[in-house]
Amino acid sequence: MKIALAQLNYHIGNFEANTAKIIDAVNEAKTQAADLIVFTELCICGYPSRDFLEFREFIGLCEDAAQKVAAACTDIACIIGIPTYNNKPQGKELSNSAYFIENGKVRAVVNKALLPNYDVFDEYRYFEPETEFSCIDFKGHRIALTICEDLWNTFENPLYVVRPMDKLIEEKPDVMINIAASPFSYMHDEERIQILKDNAIRYDLPLFYVNTIGAHTELLFDGGSLVFDKAGNVVDEMPYFEEKIAYYTLNDDSSITPNQPVTLMEKRQSNIEQIYQGIKLGIKDYFTKSGFSKAILGLSGGIDSAVVCALAAEALGPENVMAVLLPSRFSTDHSVKDAQDLVDNLGCKSELIAIKDITQAFETALSPQFSGLPFNIAEENIQARSRAVLLMAMSNKFGYILLNTSNKSEAAVGYGTLYGDMCGGISILGDVYKSQVFELARYINREREIIPENTIVKPPSAELRPDQKDSDSLPDYDVLDKILKEYIEHRCSSTEIIKMGYDETLVRKVLRLVNISEHKRYQTPPILRVSPKAFGMGRRMPLVGKYLS
């Protein structure tokens, strides 16, 4: 049996484009004499379609699209992912399903049993979990077909009570196929390989795993589809963040012969390489799929906006990136020069708009109210917000999308101005700690100096008051980031973090800053998710509540 794995990029709700892409792949696989082509979880509509799934019209269009795909499936079988109506009298309206299509007809429907509902996942919001399982016979093989999380119930620490493969194995399948939409994070690839390998070994079966690629607002999908033999050895690892269709022959002895050169990685990509690739695709897909092409951002001369500018130029082309230099009376000359050098290095467009007269107009207007009161955060924020008004005016006038340049460390401790530098259509670095931003800058400069060295080495500053430095109010980023990771990603308490050896006053201060900033993060743009725990849909904290630290 010759199997094609289609690792493709879909667009949520774009039935016309998704169907065309699937049918093109079916036709290509036919020319390669494949017996079966396997697409990814919910490929018909894109994943995650979120509350689109609550619209009857949407589910109807999924079925219409599936029928078009079925009509193309002559002389080849295919597996597609699709939401279907739950056929039982109780339970939620939908199932997260796979259609096995043969001879132009849906021959079997497999429903997902294990529905992830943690972190960024909300599948139990829509779908009823399946409780009955059976294999599919095809071309002399018996296929145990499952959907993503169905193989994700770890053997040591099971999150779910049932395990579909424990039922399916009773029917003595000779191959496992798993279709997935498994989002990227920089530590996910190795975990994924391990979990799938464990399944191959435990059930003593070869395993074809096909994952989607592409970005859907904040969620990135990295592909990296995998083929294992029944001993759990990796036969092939498909590329990351790229579309590909690959072919394999499943022999009668359960061994697998790839039909093209395999791309086994000699060593894993570093976290920073993965983050770089992920963000690049995240920006590109955000623009392409929302029908925009041009980005705008405020360029301060600091490292965050420099890295965002370089990433945007790489993803969209420098000609589509407008960098606006917005110096205030507190901006240093070298900041403007560093920003200008970056623009020159990248070849993107730029404008310079001084904000001094604007902030002056605000302060004059407010002088009756503010009379006699010292300059403080109110005036600092006026500067950041004046910049946002200018950037949004440019955006409104010329159709740019504003890129947010805050990093995860700042977003965590609320070191940013709501409706000021926290604005934007999409946050590029909101899941990248400041210490990782430095690594990204070095990675961007790996072949030539794109980001000026001075931008990288100078002490970070918001330049909202004279001689301000981040280190005036925040600990060193190296320490800060480690404490943040323990709190945000590992959900440790202050007591636990202090026990690790961090200074008590510092830990309490940092956790308190994170907690009192929840209201700010609530109103910030979606953040490209690159870590296992990003701000946004994956972290749902109360706004009004008494925090422990």
Next chain:
Amino acid sequence: MKIALAQLNYHIGNFEANTAKIIDAVNEAKTQAADLIVFTELCICGYPSRDFLEFREFIGLCEDAAQKVAAACTDIACIIGIPTYNNKPQGKELSNSAYFIENGKVRAVVNKALLPNYDVFDEYRYFEPETEFSCIDFKGHRIALTICEDLWNTFENPLYVVRPMDKLIEEKPDVMINIAASPFSYMHDEERIQILKDNAIRYDLPLFYVNTIGAHTELLFDGGSLVFDKAGNVVDEMPYFEEKIAYYTLNDDSSITPNQPVTLMEKRQSNIEQIYQGIKLGIKDYFTKSGFSKAILGLSGGIDSAVVCALAAEALGPENVMAVLLPSRFSTDHSVKDAQDLVDNLGCKSELIAIKDITQAFETALSPQFSGLPFNIAEENIQARSRAVLLMAMSNKFGYILLNTSNKSEAAVGYGTLYGDMCGGISILGDVYKSQVFELARYINREREIIPENTIVKPPSAELRPDQKDSDSLPDYDVLDKILKEYIEHRCSSTEIIKMGYDETLVRKVLRLVNISEHKRYQTPPILRVSPKAFGMGRRMPLVGKYLS
């Protein structure tokens, strides 16, 4: 058996305050010689505690608090709601539990089986559903204790496969108790009574239902706890949006004798009365529970900000409300006069800050870029955003919380400026359609003219360009609101709405406006939820996706 129902207002994560309140109620019930006092779902920590539940420290503090409550329970039993660790080897970490406490000890633990995960609910994110059930014997009675949704599985259209009462009834209980945290919407009270009545009749048992009150950011809880006899008659209906402890004697023949005058409503409150009460509590609790007391808002002379100002003055006291008049060159004289009249009627504080020089400074700064281009939405938004910068500067300087004044109709069609009038710490009217805002204004004026008549009768306008009216770009609000309701609340397609008799062009335009505004709503403040389908956590639409209309 004498039963006390404690309908109280908790603060999420405030273990000290919640425990003290519970123990006070226990002590009061002891003086009334109650045998059992029943508190609400997850009262120990507040509902919804959201991702607080993922912190081990938080769960530990819940248990500590429960032990303090237990120590107070001598000569009385009590039922409290608490998250506990799931005691099975598989499944999610936690259960949503009720402790039955007697003689200072936890005598029984009941876990919730039906975990709502639709609309605003995320319970399956945290909790493992229970599959085993048993009754609790106490003082010669056998109690079937369930938690909120456990009784909510409607008999005609079951959302869940199991029904805990179908198991519990086999043990022949003689009374049902249900502890709840069931959020308010203006149509929820009658549905609640009907569903609970159906349970009493079906199982032929008296039913004590106790619900929490209070607001937790966007979610409002209205109380309205209920007591039914076994024929399904309402014995008592506790007040809405008020704390109360009420006492009932459950007689040996299963009849119920209230120990205080009952408050059966002669007629249901109107939707607008309910919304008014809900929003008032929503504002009050938002401020109290976040430790703030003073509100600020921009007062335009229009109806939305007038209604918000009146509601805030009612909830916080007029002395805690600062109304800022921010006329632009397009503001009419009558707008300023209407705003000033309202301030005088309410007795709140006010300031007037003209924005003309500020918008002029922005336009001057942008003149090199905007040269030769016509005045359009870019300049309109500069006005709205300049106002936001001023209001936020006042907020930063003096510690006010900015109230957002957008209504649901505007929020739906994106008729508002992101980072401008869409700013605020909390949105007061974001779940109130414009046509309901008019009703609210009339209701606020029910005894005397608070909101100037002119504010109510003049045609709505954003006053961002000369002679602008909402009706220039939007249909009449009466029609608009009906179309919005079909789309947002009933998830009808354009085809279905057109079939209802609405103009096709209009329907397509409205739905398109809703769809292209998702990115704006993503960044707006939490909205006090008064309807069954509010924007925010209860409606999770893709940002980048191809919409159908």
